[in-house]
Each structure stands twice: as C-alpha cells, then as structure tokens.
Amino acid sequence: MKFRFSKCTLALSLALLASTNTALVSAEETNTETPVLNAEAVQTETSSSVVATGTETAPSETVAPTVESTPATENPASTETTTETSTPASLVATSDETTTSPTTETRAAATETTTPVEGQSVDVRILATTDLHTNLVNYDYYQDKPVETLGLAKTAVLIETAKAENPNVILVDNGDTIQGTPLGNYKSLIDPIEEGEQHPMYTALDTLGFDAGTLGNHEFNYGLDYLRKVISTAGMPLLNANVLDPTTKDFLYQPYTIIDKTFTDTTGKAVSLKVGITGIVPPQILNWDKAYLEGKVIVRDAVEAVRDIVPVIRENGADIVLVLSHSGIGDDQYEVGEENVGYQIASLSGVDAVITGHSHAEFPGTAEKPSFYAKYTGVDDTNGKINGTPVTMAGKYGDHLGVIDLNLTYTDGKWTTTSSKATIRKIDTKSSVADSRIIDLAKEAHTETINYVRQQVGETTAPINSFFALVQDDPSVQIVNNAQIWYAKQQLAGTPEAGLPILSAAAPFKAGTRGDATAYTDIPAGPIAIKNVADLYLYDNVAAILKVNGAQLKEWLEMSAGQFNQVDPSSTEPQNLINTDYRTYNFDVIDGVTYQYDITQPNKYDRSGKVVNETASRVRNLQYNGQAVTDEQEFIVVTNNYRANGTFPGVKDASVNYLLNLENRQAIINYIIAEKVINPTADHNWTFTDSIKGLDLRFLTADRAKDLLADQEGLVYLQASSANEGFGEFRFIYIEPKVVTPPTGQTDTNTNTATGQTGVQITLPSGQVITLPAEKTAAPAPKHKLATTTSAASKALPATGQATSLLSLIGFSLIGFVGAFRKKKEN
Structure with missing residues (x-):
C-alpha cells in the first residue's frame, strides 16, 4: 500500500x-x-465459488481487482463480443463520456445457437437489484457491526438460487449504486477511484455476471468526471436515454444496448434471443446536483425519452425490450417532467418489462401486505403487473431481489409474451449466509471504510437518537442545526447578509423511513466518531445559503406540516398522528425561530408540494426573539443543495440562493471537533398547539424505544405492532410546552476575517x-x-x-x- x-x-x-x-x-x-463478515457455507447447483466460510481474523488488505480503461459498452471480464448496430444520427451518443454508438452483445454459449422457429417457446427470467447504495456487504457502518438485513453479499445468494431454478437469466442493476454509505463516501472523496480502477461495487456486479445497469440520480453526486471513471471500468454497459449534451442534444451516455443471449427453450433446444435494454433517471437531477450539472447536461422527460428510444431498439433487432427506470412508480396521473413515472413507462407500447426503484419501496406486494400502488387503476398487485406489463421495485440496500418471468412464443416471425409474472424475494434476515465471493473482494474497501469511520471527532454528554423525532423537537436534528448555524456564521462573516438573523433547516433522515424499524439514529453518550456523524447526516449534500422573507418562511413550514395527519378535535377514538406517506427527509425543522402546529387544520400542500387547501394554515405563533415574524422580515437559512434546488414551497422563491464549498456532514464534523464536547439537548423551538389537548393520538416508532421513556414526558408505550415488524405503538399526550435554551457553544478565536473560515x-x-x-x-x-x-x-x-x-x-x-x-x- x-x-x-x-x-x-x-x-x-x-x-x-x-x-x-x-x-x-x-x-x-x-x-x-475489526469485525469480520462471516459468510456461512452456501450450497448451490450453479456456483461453487459461493461456498466459503469467513475467518475469525481481521480482513486482509487484498488489492481490489482492477481493469484497464475501456469503453463503457465493453465487458473486459466476459466472453461476450460486440458488434455495432445501425442507429439514426439523432440517437447516437457522441460525447467522450461514453462510446459513440450503442452495441449488440453476443454471449458465447456451450451449445450452438439456433434461429427461432414458429411456435417455439422459451422461459426467460429477469433478475434485478435496485438502490444498492454501496451496501456491498452485510455491514452497518453507522452502528459499526455486521447485520443481516441488507447487502449485495446477501442478495447474491438469492441471485444464485434464482439462476439455478431457471438459467435463462438477464441480470441487471437499476442504479443508485455508488453512493449511500460511508464506503461510497470513502471511495469518492477520501480515496477516490483513479483512471483504470474499478469501483468495488462494479467489481462485485461484474463478478456476479450482471449484463447491464443504469444510472441513478445519486450516480451524479460526485460530478461528471468521477462518473466517467466509474462508467469506463464498470465491466458492463451503464445505460441512460434521457441525459443529453446541452449543445449537440446528443446522448451523453450509452442510450441502449442489445444483448444476444443464448437460452434453452422449453424442449431443451438452444435458441438465440436479442434483449434490448435502456434506462432513465429523474429530470430532477438538474436541481439536486445543480452545482455539478448546470450548463453541462440537459435532461429529457423520462416517459418521452423511453417512448422515442423503444422503436429504435426494436428496429435494430431487439426481440424484447427491458426498461431500467430509476424512477418510482408514482401514480396514474402524469405531468411532463415529473419525478416518478414507472406507471407511465410500463404503459408504453413496445415495453416488455420494467424495473423501477428510486422510491425505496416494494412492488408487487403480498396478500398479507399489499403494495402502496395496488390502489391504482391497472395495477395487478398479485402478479406484479401495471397495465399488463410486469414490473418490480426491489426495495433498497439489497434487501430484495426483483424477479420477472416471461414466457415467450415465436409467432409470425417475432417473439411474443404469452404470460408473465413479477415478484420480489426478500433476503434471509435470520441467518448470516452471504456470498463469499463478494465478502472476499470487498475486504480492502470494507476494512479501509471501517478505519475511516472510526476516527473520533468529539464527545456527546448525552445519547442522540431519532426515535421520537417526528413527534417532538429532537436532539438528532438539533445537533445538525447547531452545526449548520455555526458554519454559516463563519461563511457569512464580512458579507451583507451577516447582519440578518441566521436560521437553519434540517430534517430527521432516519425516522423509520419506508417502514424500516432499523432506520433510526442511535448514538450513545460518550465519544463521537465519523460513523456517528454519518448516521446523523446520511446524504452527501452540500451546504447552501438562502435568503427568504417571513411569508416564504411560513410557507416552508406549512409544507413541513405535511408530516402530520389532520386530527379531529372532537373525537374520543384513537387517531394516527403521523402521515406515513410523507417523506421524513421533507420534515424540515427550522431552528432560530419558534413556532407551533395546529394539526386540527388541513394541510395546505400535499407531499409533492402542490396546493390542496389554498386558505389552510397550520403554522401558528411563528416568532423570532419573542416577536411575531412579519411577512417582509428577512432571514438567512442554511440548508442543503437538495432543498435549495428543489421546488419546496417558500424555498423556491428565495431571493438569495447559493451553494457553499463544504458538505453538510463535514460541517458537522468540523463543528464537533471545534466544540470537543457537545450538548445534544433539543431547544423545543417547535411544538403543537393546545388544540390537541386530551386527544388519543397514536404513532409508531421502533419497539426498542420503549426503554427510553423514563426521560420522555408525554409519551406512553402501548404494545408491539402486530402489522409492522420491529415497531411499537405509542401514545402522544399533549403537555404544555417548555422552551429550553441550549448552552452557548465556544467561540473560535482564530477566524480568518476575510473568509470567515477557521484554521x-x-x-x-x-x-x-x-x-x-x-x-x-x-x-x-x-x-x-x-x-x-x-x-x-x-x-x-x-x-x-x-x-x-x-x-x-x-x-x-x-x-x-x-x-x-x-x-x-x-x-
């Protein structure tokens, strides 16, 4: 080394x-x-390399496999050969980010390829991962311990089982692959991959034999140059049909591929099938990663891009078309440019199957637990179809594998789907069985990441957890806001904005998100390491400064109020306090002002920020320094690039909006280093009005939170949830709020007055x-x-x-x- x-x-x-x-x-x-990942013996019919047992010693520093820099469409680790296809000039990628044209790939086979004949049938299986987010192995870097609820090493066991059942497999990944855990952060910012070096996530996918993948929105988090390096050595085509060069309007990445696969038909004969694959990403990447992408790319509407590319794929010989849609399923209503359009893509002519993701949800559901999307017209939640097209959404972090089975018959000179079914399979969370190949190849990156996240940055005088962050002001959000205000004051020193009130907005990222009872921050009192800061702040966001007035600030909070259901003040029945359809990362707590929510009133906005009750107002008693905030009063709010570049009510009308040169997570690290010892006490700057006094309000959080109630006034544990594994049912009791002012932090005495930076x-x-x-x-x-x-x-x-x-x-x-x-x- x-x-x-x-x-x-x-x-x-x-x-x-x-x-x-x-x-x-x-x-x-x-x-x-160092904790060791133990891959128990896994017996399969297809791969003896899965059979291995981890040792009890620390992972060795094995050098990660590397491949020479090659075009994105070539697979240096496979026996496939490539031949160019004829493609209209308007549909050819010409950027040096990727190759100059799509390709058809031919996989070598043990048996001789045959031309299909009339009436021939073949059963094809599509296997898909999505939103792996650098969960390469079954390890939680935030808690610094092995877990059995996530990781590609666990998903790989499902992949091998599914292959053994039907070897006629197309294996694909649906993006958001290189970001999401400290491992992703380490391999992008601390020890970034270099020219010709393969990212460990793609080393793993390459090893498992993935045929293709697409780009998720988080692939753009580290800039286009870093993404170019990732694509050039991925070992598989990474496809995208809606990100274009702003000048030439050509594809910036390979828009599709056609893979010539040799399968075995239902009678045991070999048959050749050409599989066309394309992919898309939400247009909102232009907002989320504006600093990296502005002026460098344009992004088409995803539905229109797929609609236009499918005929081209067909014309170039594809027998079936698979769309990798890094987009949520959304709903049955469509607006051009919207984020989640899996429903609409599945409804397009010429599309045989769709892999969705991005939303970290699951589709199809089960009889015991129907999916969220079952309520929409045309959704077959039993067979996993949307308007007749099989669709999967396989959760997040490798916790599920998408499986689509197609029965194809060759009729009138073309392959036609005669039957199909989509399902998702959950990894085995009760055992430590994992694929030893992935464990072994991950050793170096895994060990280095552990060493990185264990670096101590300070101390906390009390535990920091997010179990109750949705029902009361919470220490896990308070610390983030304290750090952001500390950092913003340094950045604004000497600027015209320095004299304005400085506020901070932060949300509870880990608050049981998407029904995951393990998704909570839980940091004990004592030393704080980088892993704990990463647990507080999951995303690789960059700090941003906004200037808003009082009216805009109120709208911002009206949007955040969507976290709560409307309750009936006259009801004596139990009522659910939390709106579980609302994303917790949109529940911004704004520190520096005080305010209350009257949740007996309806929401002004729906969860996407659209006005649903124009005259509604839940925000009450919005004050700064004990005085009512006026509509014209100006404030500086420090937040992140995701919020600053989105369409959040209030935020989108900010008069000043610019990014800083530091990640929010690093600002928190710097703050804790400077303070050395932090006090995570929440200041209770937001509360509910007394309109809910006496009501029976219920909410779910992790069942283990019941052990923390001794220090929680107004919260009562009722019982373990029978419908939601790992959750417990709690009651919220209204108590007259008390405002607590946190102790003033230390003042840095070595500040650069020109920049406001320290050190x-x-x-x-x-x-x-x-x-x-x-x-x-x-x-x-x-x-x-x-x-x-x-x-x-x-x-x-x-x-x-x-x-x-x-x-x-x-x-x-x-x-x-x-x-x-x-x-x-x-x-």
Missing part, C-alpha cells in the same frame, strides 16, 4: 496528531479486531474544501475515561477497538478529516 506524501501533508498530519494526542487509547487496553483549508480532489479547525484550549476532561498516552510504537483508534500503528493513525486521521492522503493501488 502506497501513499502520496508531501511536506504539506506531513506538517498537517503532525499537527493533527498533536491536537488529537490526548484522544488516543492504549492498544493494550483496547486490543480487539487551514484543504481542497479535496473533487474540489470540495475542508477546513481544519484552529487549535483551541482543551475542553475539561469528561467524567469517564477518554484516553491515555502510550508509546509511539502502538496506538489505538479511540473507542473503536481497532489497533493500529502510529503511522497508520497519522494517515487515517488525515484521511478522515481532510482527505490529503490518497492511496495508490498496486497493480
């Missing part, structure tokens, strides 16, 4: 070592090993600027033992159980905080 080293990085590493020396723990006192600034390869806080007087020692000084020969990462050498500590500390070290792989 080699590092690029310079005088600058040496000086920084030594300075960082000096500042963190008191936070080191003796390796003799904390000498445990030394370092620019990452991605262009992101990270600031090392200025040296501060050490905070009082915490009550519990934090660290002791030992010899230079051996140190341990604080409170992590990972022993390491002093040199490694210097390197990983620098990696964790400024990214100045970039590791170069040995070929």
Whole structure:
C-alpha cells in the first residue's frame, strides 16, 4: 500500500496528531479486531465459488481487482463480443463520456445457437437489484457491526438460487449504486477511484455476471468526471436515454444496448434471443446536483425519452425490450417532467418489462401486505403487473431481489409474451449466509471504510437518537442545526447578509423511513466518531445559503406540516398522528425561530408540494426573539443543495440562493471537533398547539424505544405492532410546552476575517474544501475515561477497538478529516 506524501501533508498530519494526542487509547487496553463478515457455507447447483466460510481474523488488505480503461459498452471480464448496430444520427451518443454508438452483445454459449422457429417457446427470467447504495456487504457502518438485513453479499445468494431454478437469466442493476454509505463516501472523496480502477461495487456486479445497469440520480453526486471513471471500468454497459449534451442534444451516455443471449427453450433446444435494454433517471437531477450539472447536461422527460428510444431498439433487432427506470412508480396521473413515472413507462407500447426503484419501496406486494400502488387503476398487485406489463421495485440496500418471468412464443416471425409474472424475494434476515465471493473482494474497501469511520471527532454528554423525532423537537436534528448555524456564521462573516438573523433547516433522515424499524439514529453518550456523524447526516449534500422573507418562511413550514395527519378535535377514538406517506427527509425543522402546529387544520400542500387547501394554515405563533415574524422580515437559512434546488414551497422563491464549498456532514464534523464536547439537548423551538389537548393520538416508532421513556414526558408505550415488524405503538399526550435554551457553544478565536473560515483549508480532489479547525484550549476532561498516552510504537483508534500503528493513525486521521492522503493501488 502506497501513499502520496508531501511536506504539506506531513506538517498537517503532525499537527493533527498533536491536537488529537490526548484522544488516543492504549492498544493494550483496547486490543480487539475489526469485525469480520462471516459468510456461512452456501450450497448451490450453479456456483461453487459461493461456498466459503469467513475467518475469525481481521480482513486482509487484498488489492481490489482492477481493469484497464475501456469503453463503457465493453465487458473486459466476459466472453461476450460486440458488434455495432445501425442507429439514426439523432440517437447516437457522441460525447467522450461514453462510446459513440450503442452495441449488440453476443454471449458465447456451450451449445450452438439456433434461429427461432414458429411456435417455439422459451422461459426467460429477469433478475434485478435496485438502490444498492454501496451496501456491498452485510455491514452497518453507522452502528459499526455486521447485520443481516441488507447487502449485495446477501442478495447474491438469492441471485444464485434464482439462476439455478431457471438459467435463462438477464441480470441487471437499476442504479443508485455508488453512493449511500460511508464506503461510497470513502471511495469518492477520501480515496477516490483513479483512471483504470474499478469501483468495488462494479467489481462485485461484474463478478456476479450482471449484463447491464443504469444510472441513478445519486450516480451524479460526485460530478461528471468521477462518473466517467466509474462508467469506463464498470465491466458492463451503464445505460441512460434521457441525459443529453446541452449543445449537440446528443446522448451523453450509452442510450441502449442489445444483448444476444443464448437460452434453452422449453424442449431443451438452444435458441438465440436479442434483449434490448435502456434506462432513465429523474429530470430532477438538474436541481439536486445543480452545482455539478448546470450548463453541462440537459435532461429529457423520462416517459418521452423511453417512448422515442423503444422503436429504435426494436428496429435494430431487439426481440424484447427491458426498461431500467430509476424512477418510482408514482401514480396514474402524469405531468411532463415529473419525478416518478414507472406507471407511465410500463404503459408504453413496445415495453416488455420494467424495473423501477428510486422510491425505496416494494412492488408487487403480498396478500398479507399489499403494495402502496395496488390502489391504482391497472395495477395487478398479485402478479406484479401495471397495465399488463410486469414490473418490480426491489426495495433498497439489497434487501430484495426483483424477479420477472416471461414466457415467450415465436409467432409470425417475432417473439411474443404469452404470460408473465413479477415478484420480489426478500433476503434471509435470520441467518448470516452471504456470498463469499463478494465478502472476499470487498475486504480492502470494507476494512479501509471501517478505519475511516472510526476516527473520533468529539464527545456527546448525552445519547442522540431519532426515535421520537417526528413527534417532538429532537436532539438528532438539533445537533445538525447547531452545526449548520455555526458554519454559516463563519461563511457569512464580512458579507451583507451577516447582519440578518441566521436560521437553519434540517430534517430527521432516519425516522423509520419506508417502514424500516432499523432506520433510526442511535448514538450513545460518550465519544463521537465519523460513523456517528454519518448516521446523523446520511446524504452527501452540500451546504447552501438562502435568503427568504417571513411569508416564504411560513410557507416552508406549512409544507413541513405535511408530516402530520389532520386530527379531529372532537373525537374520543384513537387517531394516527403521523402521515406515513410523507417523506421524513421533507420534515424540515427550522431552528432560530419558534413556532407551533395546529394539526386540527388541513394541510395546505400535499407531499409533492402542490396546493390542496389554498386558505389552510397550520403554522401558528411563528416568532423570532419573542416577536411575531412579519411577512417582509428577512432571514438567512442554511440548508442543503437538495432543498435549495428543489421546488419546496417558500424555498423556491428565495431571493438569495447559493451553494457553499463544504458538505453538510463535514460541517458537522468540523463543528464537533471545534466544540470537543457537545450538548445534544433539543431547544423545543417547535411544538403543537393546545388544540390537541386530551386527544388519543397514536404513532409508531421502533419497539426498542420503549426503554427510553423514563426521560420522555408525554409519551406512553402501548404494545408491539402486530402489522409492522420491529415497531411499537405509542401514545402522544399533549403537555404544555417548555422552551429550553441550549448552552452557548465556544467561540473560535482564530477566524480568518476575510473568509470567515477557521484554521487551514484543504481542497479535496473533487474540489470540495475542508477546513481544519484552529487549535483551541482543551475542553475539561469528561467524567469517564477518554484516553491515555502510550508509546509511539502502538496506538489505538479511540473507542473503536481497532489497533493500529502510529503511522497508520497519522494517515487515517488525515484521511478522515481532510482527505490529503490518497492511496495508490498496486497493480
């Protein structure tokens, strides 16, 4: 393993070592090993490579496989050959981001390919993953422990089983593959892949034999240059038909591929089938990643793009057409440019099957648990069809595998679908069975990620969790808002906006999202590491500054009020408090002002931000410094690029809107480093009005939260939920609110007055600027033992159980905080 080293990085590493020396723990006192992923033996008929057992030692530093830089349409790891197809000029990708034309791929087969004959039938199986979000292995980096509820290593077991049942397989991935966990962050910002280096996620997909994939919205989170490197070595075509060059209007990426597959028909004879595959992404990437994409791409409406490309795919010889739709299913109403259009894509002529995702939901449902989409016209929730077309949405993080079975008959010179069925299969969450190939190839990236996330950044005086973040002001959101205000004040120093009130907006990202009882932040009191900050702030967002007036601020909060159902103040029956159809990441808590919600009133906006009750108003008593906020009063609000570039009511009309050069997550890290010890107490700046007093209001949260009620006034545990695994039913009791002012944080005494930044600034390869806080007087020692000084020969990462050498500590500390070290792989 080699590092690029310079005088600058040496000086920084030594300075960082000096500042963190008191936070080191003796390796003799904390000498445990990196948790090991144990892949139990998996017996299958198709692949003996799945059969392996993990060891009890720490993962070794095996060099990750690399491939030479090749066009995106070639698969250097397979035996497939490519031949160009004839394509109209208007449908040819000409950007150097990818190849110059779509291709037809021919897979070598053991048996001789035969031309189809009249009446011949073949059963084809499409297997699909979606929204893996760098969950390569069955490990939770936030909790720093193995889990059995996610991970491609677990999904791979389902893939091999499905292949054994029917080897006539097309295997595809539906995007949002390279972002989402600390592993994705590490491989993009701390140790980004270089030219010719394969991203570990695609090393895994390549190993499993994936035929093709598409680009999700999160593939664009790290910029076009990084994405180009990923695509060039993916080992499979990554398709997109609606992202275009803004000047030429040509495809920026390969719009489709046609794969010539040799299958076995129902009588055992070999038959050739040409499978056309295309993909799309939501047009909203132009808002979500505006800083990277503005002026560099345009994005067509997804439905129109698929509608136009399908005939081209057919004309170039495809027997069937599969659409990889990185878009939610949405609903049966359609507007050009909308985000979730899987329903409409499945309804297009010429489309044989659709893979959807993006929404992290599941389709089809089951008899016990019908899907959310079963209520729409044309949806067959039993057989997994939308207007006759089979469709899957296989959850998130590798927790499900989409399976579409097509029975095709060759009639009148073409293949026709005679029957079809779509299902999703859930991974085995009760055992540790995982695919050893994925475990083995992930070792290096997995180990490095663990070392990265275990870097300690500070201390918390109390636990931080999000179990009750939807029913009361919560410490997990409070800390984010405190950090964002701290950072914004530095950034605005010396600017015209510095004299305006500075507010902060943050949402509870982990609050049982999509019915997942494990999706909660849960950080114990004591040391805080990078993994905990990542748990607080899941997304790779960039901080943004907005200027809004009081009227716009109120509309912003009216939209956030959609998190709550309207309740009947005269009812004595139990009523559900939380609107579970509302996305928790849209429930912005705005700190710096105080306000209340009257949820006996209807919502003004629906969950997409459309006005549904024009005269409605839930926001009450909106005040700043104890005075009512006026419509003309101006505020600065620090938020993130996702919110700043969206269509959120109030936000979209901001008079000032610009991005800063730091990720929100890194701002939180810098804040905790500067403060050293943080107090996560919520200030209760938002509450409900007394209109709900005496009502029987119910809500669900993780059942294990019942153990925390001793410190929660007004919350009562009722019982475990019978319909929602892992959840418990609680009652919310209205109590007259109490406003608590949190203690004032330390003031940095070494601020650059020209920039408002503190300490030394370092620019990452991605262009992101990270600031090392200025040296501060050490905070009082915490009550519990934090660290002791030992010899230079051996140190341990604080409170992590990972022993390491002093040199490694210097390197990983620098990696964790400024990214100045970039590791170069040995070929």
